[in-house]
Amino acid sequence: xxxxxxxxxxxxxxxxxxxxxxxxxxxxxxxxxxxxxxxxxxxxxxxxxxxxxxxxxxxxxxxxxxxxxxxxxxxxxxxxxxxxxxxxxxxxxxxxxxxxxxxxxxxxxxxxxxxxxxxxxxxxxxxxxxxxxxxxxxxxxxxxxxxxxxxxxxxxxxxxxxxxxxxxxxxxxxxxxxxxxxxxxxxxxxxxxxxxxxxxxxxxxxxxxxxxxxxxxxxxxxxxxxxxxxxxxxxxxxxxxxxxxxxxxxxxxxxxxxxxxxxxxxxxxxxxxxxxxxxxxxxxxxxxxxxxxxxxxxxx
Amino acid sequence: xxxxxxxxxxxxxxxxxxxxxxxxxxxxxxxxxxxxxxxxxxxxxxxxxxxxxxxxxxxxxxxxxxxxxxxxxxxxxxxxxxxxxxxxxxxxxxxxxxxxxxxxxxxxxxxxxxxxxxxxxxxxxxxxxxxxxxxxxxxxxxxxxxxxxxxxxxxxxxxxxxxxxxxxxxxxxxxxxxxxxxxxxxxxxxxxxxxxxxxxxxxxxxxxxxxxxxxxxxxxxxxxxxxxxxxxxxxxxxxxxxxxxxxxxxxxxxxxxxxxxxxxxxxxxxxxxxxxxxxxxxxxxxxxxxxxxxxxxxxx
Amino acid sequence: xxxxxxxxxxxxxxxxxxxxxxxxxxxxxxxxxxxxxxxxxxxxxxxxxxxxxxxxxxxxxxxxxxxxxxxxxxxxxxxxxxxxxxxxxxxxxxxxxxxxxxxxxxxxxxxxxxxxxxxxxxxxxxxxxxxxxxxxxxxxxxxxxxxxxxxxxxxxxxxxxxxxxxxxxxxxxxxxxxxxxxxxxxxxxxxxxxxxxxxxxxxxxxxxxxxxxxxxxxxxxxxxxxxxxxxxxxxxxxxxxxxxxxxxxxxxxxxxxxxxxxxxxxxxxxxxxxxxxxxxxxxxxxxxxxxxxxxxxxxx
Numbered sequence: 001x002x003x004x005x006x007x008x009x010x011x012x013x014x015x016x017x018x019x020x021x022x023x024x025x026x027x028x029x030x031x032x033x034x035x036x037x038x039x040x041x042x043x044x045x046x047x048x049x050x051x052x053x054x055x056x057x058x059x060x061x062x063x064x065x066x067x068x069x070x071x072x073x074x075x076x077x078x079x080x081x082x083x084x085x086x087x088x089x090x091x092x093x094x095x096x097x098x099x100x101x102x103x104x105x106x107x108x109x110x111x112x113x114x115x116x117x118x119x120x121x122x123x124x125x126x127x128x129x130x131x132x133x134x135x136x137x138x139x140x141x142x143x144x145x146x147x148x149x150x151x152x153x154x155x156x157x158x159x160x161x162x163x164x165x166x167x168x169x170x171x172x173x174x175x176x177x178x179x180x181x182x183x184x185x186x187x188x189x190x191x192x193x194x195x196x197x198x199x200x201x202x203x204x205x206x207x208x209x210x211x212x213x214x215x216x217x218x219x220x221x222x223x224x225x226x227x228x229x230x231x232x233x234x235x236x237x238x239x240x241x242x243x244x245x246x247x248x249x250x251x252x253x254x255x256x257x258x259x260x261x262x263x264x265x266x267x268x269x270x271x272x273x274x275x276x277x278x279x280x281x282x283x284x285x286x287x288x289x290x291x292x293x294x295x296x297x298x299x300x
Numbered sequence: 301x302x303x304x305x306x307x308x309x310x311x312x313x314x315x316x317x318x319x320x321x322x323x324x325x326x327x328x329x330x331x332x333x334x335x336x337x338x339x340x341x342x343x344x345x346x347x348x349x350x351x352x353x354x355x356x357x358x359x360x361x362x363x364x365x366x367x368x369x370x371x372x373x374x375x376x377x378x379x380x381x382x383x384x385x386x387x388x389x390x391x392x393x394x395x396x397x398x399x400x401x402x403x404x405x406x407x408x409x410x411x412x413x414x415x416x417x418x419x420x421x422x423x424x425x426x427x428x429x430x431x432x433x434x435x436x437x438x439x440x441x442x443x444x445x446x447x448x449x450x451x452x453x454x455x456x457x458x459x460x461x462x463x464x465x466x467x468x469x470x471x472x473x474x475x476x477x478x479x480x481x482x483x484x485x486x487x488x489x490x491x492x493x494x495x496x497x498x499x500x501x502x503x504x505x506x507x508x509x510x511x512x513x514x515x516x517x518x519x520x521x522x523x524x525x526x527x528x529x530x531x532x533x534x535x536x537x538x539x540x541x542x543x544x545x546x547x548x549x550x551x552x553x554x555x556x557x558x559x560x561x562x563x564x565x566x567x568x569x570x571x572x573x574x575x576x577x578x579x580x581x582x583x584x585x586x587x588x589x590x591x592x593x594x595x596x597x598x599x600x
Numbered sequence: 601x602x603x604x605x606x607x608x609x610x611x612x613x614x615x616x617x618x619x620x621x622x623x624x625x626x627x628x629x630x631x632x633x634x635x636x637x638x639x640x641x642x643x644x645x646x647x648x649x650x651x652x653x654x655x656x657x658x659x660x661x662x663x664x665x666x667x668x669x670x671x672x673x674x675x676x677x678x679x680x681x682x683x684x685x686x687x688x689x690x691x692x693x694x695x696x697x698x699x700x701x702x703x704x705x706x707x708x709x710x711x712x713x714x715x716x717x718x719x720x721x722x723x724x725x726x727x728x729x730x731x732x733x734x735x736x737x738x739x740x741x742x743x744x745x746x747x748x749x750x751x752x753x754x755x756x757x758x759x760x761x762x763x764x765x766x767x768x769x770x771x772x773x774x775x776x777x778x779x780x781x782x783x784x785x786x787x788x789x790x791x792x793x794x795x796x797x798x799x800x801x802x803x804x805x806x807x808x809x810x811x812x813x814x815x816x817x818x819x820x821x822x823x824x825x826x827x828x829x830x831x832x833x834x835x836x837x838x839x840x841x842x843x844x845x846x847x848x849x850x851x852x853x854x855x856x857x858x859x860x861x862x863x864x865x866x867x868x869x870x871x872x873x874x875x876x877x878x879x880x881x882x883x884x885x886x887x888x889x890x891x892x893x894x895x896x897x898x899x900x
Binding site for chain 1: 462488491494496497498500501502554555556584585587588589591592598599600
Binding site for chain 2: 762788791794796797798800801802854855856884885887888889891892898899900
């Protein structure tokens with residue numbers, strides 16, 4: 001498995017496993033541990049979480065599984081996120097979903113994540129979404145404290161646009177290590193708004209979530225997804241691979257920003273296909289056909 | 301009153317008084333002087349003007365009042381603006397409203413402002429709107445001359461977007477001290493276009509005009525203002541304050557870019573409320589409820 | 601003729617001749633050579649080409665003409681472009697139009713251009729359009745190799761937005777010398793998207809193609825072009841010039857970014873008019889009236 005260096009002392013496996021939907025899989029801790037070990041045998045050692053996944057439960061499920069085999073932790077790179085306050089039956093007094101990046105809240109959520117994941121350090125903590133009331137002094141204070149106390153090794157962001165990254169970065173001593181954004185053949189907004197260019201320029205390697213576009217590229221749901229899937233099938237045939245998800249991963253992996261796709265599947269076969277996609281090499285023409293199918297209009 | 305440091309040797313009072321509508325108040329010079337002194341007793345020492353306000357008359361009215369008590373000038377920080385050529389009965393030959401940033405015109409308008417305001421220096425001169433034909437060499441020449449001659453101490457801009465600021469700044473020896481833009485719970489465009497982030501990143505502290513959105517947040521005129529005002533009332537009640545404008549000022553003051561709201565009211569009671577809003581502290585949740593009411597859709 | 605310095609050792613004539621439509625003019629090589637010499641007598645020494653113009657034929661027509669008088673080459677500055685793969689009867693296997701910036705393809709196209717133009721060096725090679733799959737490492741490799749081998753002296757881009765330029769520039773040792781974009785009173789998108797500001801900020805002097813908007817400003821085809829042409833006529837009268845294209849060139853030449861208009865006409869009289877426009881000086885008011893006619897709404 002290719003490793004991607006994000007900072008001195010930090011490497012991600014090129015393919016990342018996403019633990020957002022663990023709750024839906026209804027695995028007990030033993031089953032989840034076995035699944036995690038299968039994933040790691042494929043060379044994937046980086047796992048993506050968030051405080052809020054599964055209505056604040058997923059991290060705990062992962063932690064319960066890891067508690068069965070604590071020595072696994074050192075071989076893993078654990079990413080989690082904080083900042084979103086979701087509407088939840090656990091916090092019935094909340095009136096809206098909002099984001100909280102006060103130093104106090106960032107630290108509280110990071111410490112919750114440590115407890116839930118049954119670990120004493122997070123490899124990377126991401127701010128989950130940009131906020132218009134984010135105070136960069138508070139963020140810098142929280143990051144500094146968490147780092148000094150050994151609770152979090154590195155920091156990054158998620159869903160940030162270029163100006164969000166640039167504003168926050170100006171207040172931090174250390175470089176943000178990644179921006180986790182939605183990228184798929186269906187979702188090309190970050191190509192259109194300059195964010196991919198910003199990633200390239202700043203060597204800010206993006207993690208890509210929803211590479212299959214929430215299933216829309218598995219089962220098309222609209223004209224756009226139909227257009228894309230048709231081209232994915234053509235190219236799968238040209239490459240001699242049986243499944244279109246291989247082509248999707250190859251499309252992501254081809255981009256010069258060094259996209260690290262997050263595969264959130266609960267099926268080992270699908271995860272294996274994303275790993276094997278690393279052997280495929282799309283031509284520029286094939287990459288562009290998928291991009292043009294997404295745009296819906298020819299390139300000028 | 302909190303002071304905001306904008307440069308070595310330049311501080312604004314956190315709340316600024318705007319003198320755009322002086323003409324409408326029908327005060328004589330003695331009354332206007334008394335009003336200005338009442339404002340200054342509240343701790344407000346920074347006053348915002350422009351050459352064109354009141355069809356080129358407001359500066360003169362201020363100057364007439366100040367002439368009655370010249371020693372007041374040293375206790376004041378005076379901001380004015382230049383660059384817009386409005387359609388006016390005073391210049392009947394003009395065919396359109398346009399912006400003029402030739403060195404010659406900037407200097408002429410600054411010198412007019414000195415005469416009108418009966419002062420021998422302006423604390424800050426702002427370019428009133430970005431222009432697509434602004435020549436930064438000409439602006440740099442005018443700024444340099446006005447500074448060397450002691451006529452203007454500092455320079456800034458108004459209504460500029462981030463790329464407008466960045467392009468002009470590249471040609472100037474000294475940092476622009478502020479960008480005066482429209483910000484209110486009703487008008488959040490500068491959050492959406494990256495300008496607030498740019499202010500944060502560059503520590504370019506914004507002055508905010510129209511904080512009450514031209515009265516729309518006093519008397520709602522559309523669905524959007526109704527949505528916002530409803531939330532302002534809820535939060536006023538939560539904070540135990542009688543008037544929603546206090547909440548609006550608290551909302552502006554909470555932002556990490558250090559917004560300096562311009563209160564353009566002719567009623568001392570309203571100005572007092574904006575000063576007292578400095579004691580309020582919105583929670584992140586309250587700030588966000590107002591922001592979401594303005595967006596009209598929940599945060600993702 | 602004014603010369604524009606783009607880099608140490610590189611100057612363009614302020615007006616550039618565009619050789620995109622040579623095929624349509626049905627000149628033989630002798631006629632084309634004579635035409636080029638007429639153009640050069642006007643002081644224009646910079647010529648704009650692209651691999652794809654005339655379905656991959658225009659460069660060859662120019663080369664055939666130059667072969668009749670090889671000593672002309674040293675007095676010329678030749679610009680050409682690469683990267684677009686057009687759908688063409690010459691490459692019937694292509695499924696879509698796309699852009700290819702692999703090092704191998706850039707070098708291949710540059711070498712084709714050298715053969716077609718019958719020259720052993722290009723003064724400037726431009727990447728024809730930004731591409732979402734452009735790998736800046738590959739571009740840097742190709743540029744380095746072409747420069748070291750003496751095949752291309754300088755490099756630039758075309759149709760790039762500010763974030764496209766900024767991302768690529770971060771990987772190059774030498775500054776891109778120009779961005780060739782569409783600018784005309786009809787086409788003001790690059791004012792609106794921040795690209796003109798970026799050119800000013802970075803001193804990246806733009807070449808402007810389609811200054812007459814593909815003839816729309818000669819014969820109006822819609823309400824917008826009618827609005828603009830009406831104002832162009834008024835201003836032509838104010839300036840005492842018989843033709844509106846003089847006003848258009850004067851409008852381009854007035855901008856502080858130092859726009860270098862590309863005149864692609866096959867008629868020497870029209871080219872002469874663009875050269876003579878350099879003597880005109882629009883006022884800021886006149887420039888703005890044309891801009892406002894294009895916007896269709898008054899300036900705020």
